[in-house]
Structure formats: structure tokens, C-alpha cells
Amino acid sequence: MATVNDILEFVETLAPREMKMDWDNVGLLCGGKNRPVTKILVALDPFEHVCKEAADWGAELIVTHHPLIFSAPREVTDETSVGRSIQLLCANGISAINAHTNLDCAPGGVNEKLAQVLGLEDVEVIGRENLIRCGNTQATLPEFLSHIKKTLGCQGLRYVDGGKPVSKVAVGGGSCASALMEVYDAGCDTFVTADVKYNQFWDAKELGINLIDAGHFQTENPIVPVLTEKIQAAFPEIQVKVAESHADCMKFY
Amino acid sequence: MATVNDILEFVETLAPREMKMDWDNVGLLCGGKNRPVTKILVALDPFEHVCKEAADWGAELIVTHHPLIFSAPREVTDETSVGRSIQLLCANGISAINAHTNLDCAPGGVNEKLAQVLGLEDVEVIGRENLIRCGNTQATLPEFLSHIKKTLGCQGLRYVDGGKPVSKVAVGGGSCASALMEVYDAGCDTFVTADVKYNQFWDAKELGINLIDAGHFQTENPIVPVLTEKIQAAFPEIQVKVAESHADCMKFY
Amino acid sequence: MATVNDILEFVETLAPREMKMDWDNVGLLCGGKNRPVTKILVALDPFEHVCKEAADWGAELIVTHHPLIFSAPREVTDETSVGRSIQLLCANGISAINAHTNLDCAPGGVNEKLAQVLGLEDVEVIGRENLIRCGNTQATLPEFLSHIKKTLGCQGLRYVDGGKPVSKVAVGGGSCASALMEVYDAGCDTFVTADVKYNQFWDAKELGINLIDAGHFQTENPIVPVLTEKIQAAFPEIQVKVAESHADCMKFY
Amino acid sequence: MATVNDILEFVETLAPREMKMDWDNVGLLCGGKNRPVTKILVALDPFEHVCKEAADWGAELIVTHHPLIFSAPREVTDETSVGRSIQLLCANGISAINAHTNLDCAPGGVNEKLAQVLGLEDVEVIGRENLIRCGNTQATLPEFLSHIKKTLGCQGLRYVDGGKPVSKVAVGGGSCASALMEVYDAGCDTFVTADVKYNQFWDAKELGINLIDAGHFQTENPIVPVLTEKIQAAFPEIQVKVAESHADCMKFY
């Protein structure tokens, strides 16, 4: 029977550990390598409700993008979100593995999937960390905003108009706005990312770049069904599914 | 005739220098204390177009909330936003003073004005840094969202529903979401701030707090006319006005 | 019914949190404050076999001297000792509280109990950190070594002969040999502690101090039954007992 | 018409940017790359009076050895020397470029020019940083002191007599006395530099090295006419001249 370690090794063929950022925490963060696996729940985040769904369904493993443990905890208690998640997993014998910045950077990973969903062509890697992807399309900014909203299923977008039509587009799922100068140096006119701050919108305005915040969840979640299918294909005897309880908690008004 | 130093000393009666955070940069950041002043332009930010407006109008001084210099520059060139602003100011003999976190914290400052505009009652200071204000109101969350949008003139809002009606509201203009635990410890059910990131929305959801991102510009800009009026009242012989060229560059779609 | 928090608060009347060293980790390190408690297992360490005994007995709480978590873990897996302990506790809904350096320093704590067991008189606090105790006795070194071995139940002792009879004795349970200069400055001729290293034996020799390594477990474990009794007396309705599975793993040959 | 960037690129063929020390600040430190240049003022330092001379003469560019900005400023005001210089430059649209430690180290740069002026033969590079030059000559110490004074135009010299005739001489313009051990290891008997401190004179005495402080200005300024001529030769259509207002402010009594 497949073990947690078998899944871990397969996931790290998709998202090699060497591709992760130095500060990141990836791999097996809870449970044990030798435990048998019959059901895997896949989700963007290992939040409490996802752990609960895994337990209710009888999964022995969750596979997520974001890590269960980011800043190492000095206690594991009901008072913190990570403490509740760890307790739920341990109480139900569930292991947790994740691929984070290694999956962002990997071929076929978060950012390549995002570029594909947005229909970019001639996609290539830019920037020092091999994180951002850029590719070509042709649209006015309003057309492209409408296209993003539809293809990513965003309730709303926040953006700054850089004053140019959309032609060479950079994408970085999640919080990548700090890569703005690299996007500019690569000659892009448009950058789709998330968690954009006030000064970053202004920086883009001054650089003449269309900067679009399409949501952290919406720009990264497209990888989740991809990851699910790949694991399912590699382990046909295991039940693998996307968590049903997890969606973005943030709304627009 | 009033000098730059006279204005600086007056502004620091409103926003005492001792109230600033350790990392902040406030006071006279460009020009000279002894220069005469006949026209003052007031704005949230000392961006290039604001400096241009000041020069075109013939102002000798700009007064802003955000500092002209945040991370100290190793060069002053056309290639950076701060370099262009400094060159414009120096080329036109314009001084620049600002009150940033000292104005956030001060009685009658950014956060107290924000609480007032939102109609909160029994407003008090919370948190370690005397930064956040909280006060009372009674509304459903949709009612309160509508109220914020109208009173602050927001094009859109981003929020998470904490599952409670709005009763005890904390406000922190600009990027204050890292104060979420202090807001929770103070017993608030609702927190209005800006630049909120993905994980912070989830933290609020798990704590059961309504967390509302009402925009960095929209939550801080109410202080600008207040500051303008106070300076005008103290220096009736000087022309003082709010910059006309400055508005939020970020849009919703 | 008493909760975990009730026990925590009681333990911290015995070993006030303010007495802990800056680097230490004490208090509730696993579980939840509001959970009811009917059985408490007390032990020097929260090692895997102690957690197992607690689970087998049906305890909802373990109280230990050493912390469950010392260096904050980046994962909770079968591969580390702390990972196995946390998983066992969470799987069985067991909370874990501890009092470490606060209990070392506290009146009636680890070091005062050690001084009492060794029969020292006129015991007082010495050193910067209020950690070490010293008191008087009269013996030759061989007599005192024999006395320690018998009263603490040591299989063996390691020591250096400082060349003086035993008269003024300092005690520091566990790894306190770095306090040697403080012991010297206080005028002691003999120091009982544990985990003594090669250079520390030589330092003592050169200072003319009898330095005795009586074992980490043997010098600290006397507090365990004391703590057990005090908790039992305060919570007569709860079953409180010392772990039966825990003894020093180190042997002499 | 030539631009600031053309001059910058030419200067960096003389003093390659890769040769600078890590802590140094070189290149375009004020103004803009695309601005046209018709007049260039060259000087050792970008002090206020040099900026004033450039403005009065109508120069669009100053080229200096020392950087305009060394420790990055948190404000640009009349109260600091660097603030006054930046304001003068910006008010007159003058750009500033510099080559500092890259020019010290470069072939044909500060230290090679110094060696040449002093008449050293068989000049070679010594030391870890490729900064110091050494070469041969034959003189008594008094003869060599007289020679330095005359060739560099020093009003006075400070020196320690290492007890040897002058034969193998190291030179490091400006503050290079911390390279004394490297000079010693290279087998030199004499070291000409500047800004020498009390302990450094004693260190040289104990090592038996003649250490001569010939002045920071006097040991570095020989590069200024060289740099001027090279720029002039490369850009014959531009007016290039050495600043007339700049000389050493320090006198001997």
C-alpha cells in the first residue's frame, strides 16, 4: 500500500525541494513517512476547517500549497490557528505535506498554471528567483480585467492603470508585488499578482505598469485541481479529491 | 514673515515628535528652516505630481502625512520616485515637512479623525503603541459596509465577515492589520484598516472579527483638510490649500 | 470541574512566571485552557513514554519540569522526539503544562528542595539569577559523597577534590556548572550540580572547590513528588500521581 | 549631443565598477542619465563650493573622486553639508558622477598616478584588495621627504622614521594606513599614505617601516587633471575643466 513517503516523493518530482526559497518550509510537516495512505485531501491551505474535512472524510493525508507551520510555534494549543490545526491532524492520525515556493517556481507549477489559465503565449521565466512568468496577449486594459475576472472567478479586482494597452504580461500568484522592478526590467506592461499595498500601486503607476491585484486565493488556487489530478494519476488506487470546505473568505462590497 | 520652522513647530504641537514610532522619519526632510513661507500645499503624499503642483502654484512648502524619504537613498536621480520628488523640490526651493506616525497617534490625528468620520462614539485608545482607536456604533455588517463606503468615498471595500453584528469598532488608517490581536484583546468585533493581506483576512475569520479593508488613501486622507484648516487658522497671512492633483491611483473593477 | 487553566494558575503560584529565564518556555505548551481535568500525571520530563503512560491511564494533563517544546519545531513528525510526544498528546486530547527555570528559582522549588534533601542549614539564595542555593553542613568530602549518593539515590558520582572539607555547600539541580564563579564568590567550598564538563572540573580544581556531578535526574527529581502533593492538596477531587515509567536512562559502569 | 550616461560609461571604462569596495557608493548619484552635457567640472570632492562653481559656470555635470552621498541621508536640508550640495545641484539641474575606490584600484588610477608622480619604478599591485601599489627608488629618508613635499606640493609632512633607507616604497592615496601589515608582508621599507593615526605611527616604528602622511588631498588630487584630460580627449566637443575653487582646507603651523 502507498505510504506518506511515496506521495511526498511524487510531489517533489513535481515541485523539487531545491526550488524552494531559503526561508520556506516544505515537505512533511506533520505525521509520519511510513504510514499507509488510502485517502488524500488536497487544498490551498491547511486551515482548521480543511483539517476537519480531512478527518470527517477519513483521509490519512492532506496535501497543500501553504505550509502548516510557517513561523515555528513555541506551543501547540487551542489559542492559535496553527495549534488547532496540528491538534486536529494528530488527533486523527493525519499527515500533512506541502509544496510552497517550490511549486510556485516549478515547471507546470502555480505560476505556469496561472499564465496558462490567463491564455498567455510564449511563456518564459523572469527574475532572479525563477518565480515570475511572463507571456504575450493583446487586449485593452478593460478587456483584460474582464478576462481575468471571468477566468479566475474573482468577485472583484483592484488595479492601477499604467497607461498602456496589455501586451506583455507578468504573473505571480499570491504576494509577488515586491518583484515589480524585475517585471519592469523584463519589459512587461502588465503584472497580475495579489496582496498589493498602497505604495506598490503608486510605484507601478510611476513606472507605467498596469498592476492588477486578482486575489491571493484566485491566483494560486488553479494549481489545486492540477495537483489533485496528477497525484490521482500516479496513485490510481488512492482516493484523491479537492477539499470542498475551502474557498476564499474575503468578499468585495 | 513666517518661516518653515514656524510651520514645523506648529505641526509638531498637533503631532508631537515623541509620539512617532522608532523606525519613522518625520519633520523637515527637505529645504531649510529659515526660509520664508507664503504658500503651503498640503497632501497625503509627497509624490512627484504633488511636488509639481506645489512648484506650479509657487508654494515654498509642502506638508504631507507620508515622509518624502523613507528608506534613506544612496542616490538622488531620475530613476527613482523619491529622486524625482527631491529634485523637483530642490529645483524650486520648496521645503517639505511631514507628520506620519506621530499624526496617526496624536489626539485629533489620523485615527481619531477616522473614528469621527465613521460616527463612532465613546472613542478610546487601544494597543501598546497608542495607535488604534475604538468606539461604539450599532449596525449589521452590510449596513456598516454601506456606511463606510459612503462616508469615506470608497469605490469598493474588501472584507471578511466575522459572523457578528457591528458594535465595538476599531479603526487604524493605512496598514494597521498587524494590530489584529490587540483589537481582539480589546473586545472589538469589527476592525477598519487597509492593505490587508490574505492571511490577515483568515486570522480575522478565525477570531470572529469583521475585518474591513477600506483603502489606505480613503482611511487616511480625511486628516488632510483638517490639517490644512488648522495651519490656515494659525497662519492667516499664508495661503494654505489641499493639493488638487492627488487622489487614489487604485481602482476597483 | 477543574480545568487545565485552574491547574496552570495554581502551578504558577508555586513557580511564578516572572521568575523564569528569558530564553525559557513555560506554561501551557499543548492542549487547551478550558478543558476539564480529572487525572494529572506528574514527571520530570514530557518524553514519549511519559505521554504514553498518561494516555494509557486516561490523564487529561501532564505537569512536568522540563518543557515539551524547547527549540520551536518546524515540523511535528515521527522523526523527532518532540514530534512523537506532541502527536501522542494531541491524539489523546492531553494538555501539557510545565514550570522550568521558574520552578528552579522559586521558594520551595527545585533547588530549595535539593538543599533540604541534602540536609543543608541556613539556606540562602546566591548569584545574579536567584537560581543557586547555598547552606551549611560539616563533613569530610568522602562522607559527603556517600551522603549524596544515599539521599539522592545516585548509582555513581563524578567529582573533583578541591582540597577542602565540606562546610559551605552550593546546590544547583541540572546543568548549573556555569555558575561556578558565583559559587566561588559566595565563599562556598563545595558545589553539587550535574552535566559537568571537563574544563569545568579543572576550573573547580584550580579554584579549590569540591565540584560534584550528582546527575541531572537525581538532582532535580526530588521536586516531582513535592509538586504532586501540592497539586493534590489543592485539587482533592482530581487524581494526581507521579509517572511510574520515568527514571534516569543513564547508568554507571 | 553627449549625455550624462555617455560620460558615466566612459568613466567606468577607466575605473570599472567591479573594482569598487563593497561598502562604497559610485556612479550616478544625482541627476539623470539622459540629460545633455556641454560643460563638466572635475574635482576631488563634491563639496558645496564645488557645486556652486559648477552652477556659476553653467556645468550640467560634476565628476568627482569622493562620492556625493556616503552614508545615505534621511533628509536633504540646509543643516548638513551633503544636504546643501544636493540642493545646489538639483536647483541648477546638475548631475553628479564619481569614481572612488574603483578609481583608487584601477590601472592608471589614483594610486598608480601617485606612484608615477613620486617617480617609482617597476610598480606593482600589492595586498588583498588590489588597492596599494609599490615600486622602487633609492634615497635617504630626508631626501625622499623633500622629494614628496616638492612633487605633491605639500605644505608639511608627518612621518615616523623606520630606521631604513628608502628603497621599496608602497603608496596608497587617502586613508590607507590600515594596509600597513600588507605593506610589511610585501617587503616594503616605506609607505606613503594619509590620515595616519597615533597607533599606526607606532605600529610602523615597531615594524621598521618609514610611514609618511603626505595629506589626503595631496596624495589623491594628482588624479584630477588626469581624469579631466581623459574625459576631454574622449569628448572634444564638451568643455571640461578642473574646479578652481577647490584646494586643501587644512594648513600646517
Add this chain to the structure above:
Amino acid sequence: MATVNDILEFVETLAPREMKMDWDNVGLLCGGKNRPVTKILVALDPFEHVCKEAADWGAELIVTHHPLIFSAPREVTDETSVGRSIQLLCANGISAINAHTNLDCAPGGVNEKLAQVLGLEDVEVIGRENLIRCGNTQATLPEFLSHIKKTLGCQGLRYVDGGKPVSKVAVGGGSCASALMEVYDAGCDTFVTADVKYNQFWDAKELGINLIDAGHFQTENPIVPVLTEKIQAAFPEIQVKVAESHADCMKFY
């Protein structure tokens, strides 16, 4: 006549300087390279009584394993052990050289000698730092404990029983217990080292490794006669001997 430098260079053929750890201090730590040598005293440590023996015997050089100076002293006085040793050496014109972690790691050094004395076969290097040696033998744990005690001349041993017979043994003279995971990763069942702390015994127990503290002095001192003989063989005209005054100061009871 041979000089201190001749001995130093010979010792560093046995224990190359490049093999030392970054934090270590080795080589000539007292005296002068050019001084003639007719008598050399060799010992594990440069303690005061060893320096005294060297002076009484008329040695001009001591060669030790541990460094005379470990943490650099701010004073050289009677009040510290290192101060007394330095004063004794200087007062008698004695130089001091040492080979510490370079000798631990070197072929034929401390750890290879320890492996040889214990009769290990097929000895190889393990671990990141090329420090630990491992080799094969066949024994029950009690047999091996008895063997260690006899061959190393230990008065006593401290150990934890890992539950396995002795087959693949790692050795690290002195304080090497922090290499426990490397020993485990290399597949060893038994580890002989010294200065083992409470938690390290428990770590070994949980990993199932027999961990044996055989004494810092006893695990390192076998190199002393080896070093003595090698120096004697290389410099037959010099008197070289092992210090008679030095033995372990620590006793078992």
C-alpha cells in the same frame, strides 16, 4: 639547532592547519618562532601545573592538544587560569604550540588513535566535518564497556543502553555528543565520546544507540604518547617527553 618554528611545521604536517574548525585556535600561541629548542614537554592540556613542570625541567617548548588561549583574554593576571599559565610560560621563556581540532580530524590523529586503541576494524571517516571515525567490532554491550574501561584506563563509565549489541562503533574523543545524528545517519549502533549531557543520553535512548561517556581525558590522551614519539623520531637531538604531572582531575565515587 631546531627552532620552535621547525617543530610547528612538523606538527602541522601531522595535523594540517586547514583541518581545524573555524572557531578553533591552533599553532604558536605563546613565545617566538625563532627560538632554539632542546627540550619539549608534551601534554593534553597547557594547565598551570604542566607549564610549571616544563619550567622545572628546563623545556623551551610545550606541545599540547588543547589551546593555551581559547576565548581571547582582556587581561593576563593571577586571577585566571589562562593568566597564570601565560605568565609562567613567559617568565621562563617557554613557547607553546598546539594542534586541536586539526589533530582530532587528521589521519593518525586523536580519533583514529582512539579507534585503534579500541580495536575497531575497517575504520572510516563519517560526518560533515570529517571528525568522527567509525569501525566494526562484535561484542555485547557489557563486554564492550569492560573493554573500554580496560583499554582506556577509565575509573568509570556513564552510558545509555540503546538495546542493541555492539557492532558498528563511532568514536569521537572529547565533547562530540552533538554529532549524534550524524552517527545515527551513518548506521552506527554505538557511540563512544565524552562530556555527555542529560538530553543527549535520552536522544540516544530514543534513537536506539548505545551512547558511552568514557571521559574527555581518557578518550583524547592516547594521542599524547603518539605525538611525543613522532616528534622525537623527527628531532632525535631534542629531548621530548610526556608531562608527568598531568592526569585527569575527575574521579568517580
Add this chain to the structure above:
Amino acid sequence: MATVNDILEFVETLAPREMKMDWDNVGLLCGGKNRPVTKILVALDPFEHVCKEAADWGAELIVTHHPLIFSAPREVTDETSVGRSIQLLCANGISAINAHTNLDCAPGGVNEKLAQVLGLEDVEVIGRENLIRCGNTQATLPEFLSHIKKTLGCQGLRYVDGGKPVSKVAVGGGSCASALMEVYDAGCDTFVTADVKYNQFWDAKELGINLIDAGHFQTENPIVPVLTEKIQAAFPEIQVKVAESHADCMKFY
């Protein structure tokens, strides 16, 4: 008979240890407190030739201003100046005590003596560290330069003309030029110190301060006979004298 400790305690009544800078090293830096003293050599520095003079004269103690050990040494060998001094002292049983920044700051110490020698009136302490003294006099700058040269016995001076007559003079023996802004803030027009660097001369020029480098030795050495006399007066039975072998090694040409 008086001991080293008696002299140490007396010196620290003149220059209390609490007055020293945090980074400084003062007190007994070589030898032993309990040793008897019949001859004391006093000098500005504990250089090798001073130690030699002490040994030749039969002194058991040297008292200096500068510390024997500044940056703690990792070896004590012939190859460094401090190594040679320590070996000479230890070989001759000579102790070394010093008072450095505590003597600079103390009433009646280095800087007060300097102010007195220069004939300043109404002397007071200025600056954060209670280091600099300032007082009044009336002279043209040339007159004052001549006066300094004569009273301090300087072969030469280096100075910048701040453009003002000499009226309020700050003095700081040794390397105090980094206190220039404090001197300016105190309203002084003239500053006498030593080891002045190129940029510090220019800073003074821009501030309009006459900055005079009168030599490290010449500005501090006046305290040496004072210290000698005070020790002699307190210990009439001991022979106390100023070192004859020590004078500034630096010359002007």
C-alpha cells in the same frame, strides 16, 4: 609594604572605573594584585621600550594611560607588539595597570589638565559622555596656534581656519574629533584635539570652527607627570618616576 592592589585602588580614586567608556579596558591588565611594589614607572603607553625600561630599572609595576591590551589577543608571541610587551612584563614579574577613558573624563584628568595647560578659564564639561572640556580665552587664531605649540611642545600643528577669532575653546586629548557636533552645539569656536581626518577638517570648515590637531601624544602626555606626582604623594615610600624612554615617534617635515 604596598601592593599592586593598593596602587590600583588609589588610581581609581583619581579615575573612577564607572567613568570609562563601555568598550574600554582599564585596571589591572597584567600581573597580580597581591604583589609587593617598590618601584613604579609611569608612561603614556605600555609599549615594548617602556616595558624594557621598567625591567631595566627593576620596577614591579607600570602605570599607563593607554591599555596594554585593547583588542583581546588570540596569541602572545614575538610577532605582535602587544605580545612582546606582555612577554617582557611577565618575564620580569611586572604588573601593569592603566586608566584610560576614565582618566580622560575624570576631574583633574587628561582633558582638565589639557585645558589648564592651555590657560583656559571657566572650564566646564560638555557633550554626552562628559569627555570634552571647554573654557574661555581671547586670541587671534595665529596667536593661539603659537601658544599651543609652545605650551604643549609640539613640533608642528595641523589646523583649519574656521574664520573666527579664538574665544570659546573645546579640548579633547587624543582622538576626539568625532565629538565635533557636540563642540559646535556647545557654541565653541575652536577645538583642540588630535588624529584629525580629512573629512573632519572639512566638516569643521563648513561649521566655521577652528579645528586644531595638536598631536595625540602632546595633548595627552601632560597628565603623566601629574599622575606620577599624585601616586608619589600617596605612597612616599615607593620610587615613582616618569619613563625616560618614551616620547612621540612622529615627526614633522
